[in-house]
Amino acid sequence: MAVYQVRLINEADDLDVTLEVDEDEFILDVAEDEEIKLPFSCRAGTCSTCTGRVIEGDLKEQGGNPEMFFNSSQREAGFRLLCIGSPTSDCTVLTHQEPNIAKF
Ligand code: FES
Numbered sequence: 001m002a003v004y005q006v007r008l009i010n011e012a013d014d015l016d017v018t019l020e021v022d023e024d025e026f027i028l029d030v031a032e033d034e035e036i037k038l039p040f041s042c043r044a045g046t047c048s049t050c051t052g053r054v055i056e057g058d059l060k061e062q063g064g065n066p067e068m069f070f071n072s073s074q075r076e077a078g079f080r081l082l083c084i085g086s087p088t089s090d091c092t093v094l095t096h097q098e099p100n101i102a103k104f
Contacts, residue, residue, distance in 0.1 A: 004057075004087035008036065010095045021087050027052070027059065028083040038082060038095050045084040051098040054078040057091025070101065077104040 002023045008031065009016050021030045028050055031038050041049035045064010055078055064084040079101055082093070 005090040006030075006059075006087050007056075007092040008038075008052075008095050009092065013096065015095065023086055023088065025086060026062075026083060027085050027087070027093070031082075039098065040083055043083045045081050048081070048098050048101065050081055050083040051079055051101060052082045052085070052093040052095050053097045053100070054080055055092050055094060057087065057089040059085040059087045059091055059093075061085050074101055074104045079104070 003020050004023065005018050006021045006027055007018045015036070017036060019030050019034060021027055028038055028040055039049050041047045045061060045066060048069040059080055061081055061084045064081055066081050070079045079097065
């Protein structure tokens with residue numbers, strides 16, 4: 001099983017932390033285990049509360065319905081759901097990004 005370095009950044013919350021996340025773990029769950037508070041609601045990929053923006057590397061979403069919330073340009077900009085997102089490489093993710101989705 002691969003383990004990746006996932007860097008979470010949110011300047012507004014003074015957050016810049018790097019977590020080790022297994023390829024089959026969800027980033028939101030691992031952050032919670034480390035007592036990092038990220039926004040969430042459904043935890044099932046059926047809202048956009050947990051949205052992050054991947055700016056380096058990538059992650060895969062398992063389940064849920066992310067295409068309901070992101071169009072193709074938003075996907076290209078890196079918007080992903082962290083509650084169902086697992087890393088596929090080392091990656092850097094801007095957290096708390098739901099308010100920024102419409103800017104792309
Ligand atoms: S918390 Fe609803 S999609 Fe992640």
